[in-house]
Amino acid sequence: MKLSVPTLLALAGALAAPVAQAHIAASGPAYVNTTADIQFTVGHGCSGSDTYRLKVSIPETLTGVRPLDSVFGKATVEKDANGTVTAIIWTRASTADVLPSDTHAHRVGLRARLPDAPFTTLYFPTTQTCIDATGKELTVDWVGTSSGHDHGTDSGTPDAPEPAPALFLLPARKPGWNKYTVNEHVHDLSVFDDALIVWSGNKAYSANPVTQGLIAEEKDAAALTEIHPGTEIWVKY
Structure with missing residues (x-):
């Protein structure tokens, strides 16, 4: 040193420096072995239409998962045969609550215990459902786990998946100097x-x-x- x-x-x-974020971004204090409030911010709707429903898949390493209701809508929980939470779905109270156009950002959240896996990334594959002016449902799957945001502007290559909301886990820390051994490859130093x-x-x-x-x-x-x-x-x- x-x-x-x-x-x-x-x-x-x-x-x-500013940090670039996906259009659906996960945020929160992400320190290993802590219980954290994780927020998901929806930056925009689908092709000019407002968002009606969000389904967020939960990583297997998250425990004690509990959703938080929001002004966007109430949450329902999906579980597997063992009772483990696998997804949370937030839905507007009715289609009448959907805005005439894509004018608002939205925010939902959950509380969960973070795993002991410092310098790793948790991904939350998400399906966003919107409703257009004719009542038709439109969906976008935010499931990509690679860096970057490619909307397929190169017509010679297939569209890359939209990026899933992601949360980078940091080790416990104290004010002043902290010594760590990093056992993962960290490409994006903006986490610091x-x-x-x-x-x-x-x-x-x-x-x-x-x-x-x-x-x-x-x-x-x-x-x-x-x-x-x-x-x-x-x-x-």
Whole structure:
């Protein structure tokens, strides 16, 4: 861990870069072995039509799952033969509640116990159902688990699945320096955008563009762009 650049550390965390999100995004404090309130934000409807129903599939590693009713609508629970929650469905009280056009974002949520799997991603495949002006139902399946958002603009390739809502699990932490061994490949370092700085050997990352510029200017440091399994890192919060 390199600690010889006090100016860099003083400036770290002053500004945070924005995080890109899917059109249905999962959010919440995602620390392993904790009970968390997970929210799903629906950024838009389907082809100009408002959303009527959301079905969110629940990862097997989530336990103690309990839905939260919302202004969008009440929740129903699907379970398997063992009584494990496999999906939650939020539906408007009636089709009369569906707006004439796609003008609003919506939010629903659940409470669950997160697994002990730091630096991994939980995916929540989701089916979004909308109703158009003629009463016809339209559906979009948000099931992709790869990075990026491809609407199939290249006519020579098939459309990629729309991205599923995802939640990246972080280890427990304390103010100051935290030492972790990362056993997963972390491609997107924006998961550390609320940290002051991340060090791995002579490489460093910060969401603050000023701090990142100082890292680039430091002759004994290099930019940290990804983390490989088995890597030891130091993170300052």
